[in-house]
Amino acid sequence: DAKTTQPNSMESNEEEPVHLPCNHSTISGTDYIHWYRQLPSQGPEYVIHGLTSNVNNRMASLAIAEDRKSSTLILHRATLRDAAVYYCILMSGGSNYKLTFGKGTLLTVNP
Amino acid sequence: NAGVTQTPKFRVLKTGQSMTLLCAQDMNHEYMYWYRQDPGMGLRLIHYSVGEGTTAKGEVPDGYNVSRLKKQNFLLGLESAAPSQTSVYFCASRTTIGLNQPQHFGDGTRLSIL
Numbered sequence: 001d002a003k004t005t006q007p008n009s010m011e012s013n014e015e016e017p018v019h020l021p022c023n024h025s026t027i028s029g030t031d032y033i034h035w036y037r038q039l040p041s042q043g044p045e046y047v048i049h050g051l052t053s054n055v056n057n058r059m060a061s062l063a064i065a066e067d068r069k070s071s072t073l074i075l076h077r078a079t080l081r082d083a084a085v086y087y088c089i090l091m092s093g094g095s096n097y098k099l100t101f102g103k104g105t106l107l108t109v110n111p
Numbered sequence: 112n113a114g115v116t117q118t119p120k121f122r123v124l125k126t127g128q129s130m131t132l133l134c135a136q137d138m139n140h141e142y143m144y145w146y147r148q149d150p151g152m153g154l155r156l157i158h159y160s161v162g163e164g165t166t167a168k169g170e171v172p173d174g175y176n177v178s179r180l181k182k183q184n185f186l187l188g189l190e191s192a193a194p195s196q197t198s199v200y201f202c203a204s205r206t207t208i209g210l211n212q213p214q215h216f217g218d219g220t221r222l223s224i225l
């Protein structure tokens with residue numbers, strides 16, 4: 001399985017933008033990039049996914065590098081509710097859609 | 112709209128006891144998964160199922176058994192609980208088609224084995 005690398009932790013202030021990076025230098029051409037987050041004492045929840053183009057939804061934006069070897073999850077205005085562990089995961093074909101979780105990035109949001 | 116429901120939410124067992132964790136989903140999803148999460152770690156896949164009547168091993172299957180007799184339910188069994196199985200267990204489900212579909216997770220079962 002292709003691996004991802006994320007910083008262990010990041011800190012932000014409330015109402016400021018947050019850019020969470022993810023490196024995936026061994027990504028294959030058909031791998032999708034998925035982001036999940038896990039709020040304290042909850043199960044992971046889906047945030048966003050992309051293949052090649054940048055993506056936006058109500059929760060966040062995903063910026064994907066042209067060579068696809070890295071991506072950035074963007075929270076446009078962080079709130080205290082966004083404090084969570086964020087996981088960047090590659091979804092491969094033929095994997096029965098299994099998710100391989102790393103340790104993710106712990107995002108702290110300061111009031 | 113319930114989504115994925117896990118039962119029970121908390122449980123304390125003694126070493127050697129057995130128990131079954133239930134996962135139920137109401138989204139008619141084909142795929143179901145069981146994960147465990149230890150403190151400070153990401154989730155690790157225990158077993159999964161690609162449809163009713165099927166099961167397969169994940170990354171850490173030892174000490175666990177699973178069954179998928181009905182499409183909506185995925186059961187995780189511990190035949191003889193060990194302290195090393197103290198963890199938070201998460202169930203997830205997803206639809207069949209496409210790499211662009213997410214997994215939907217339950218809220219977890221917190222299991223302590225003394």
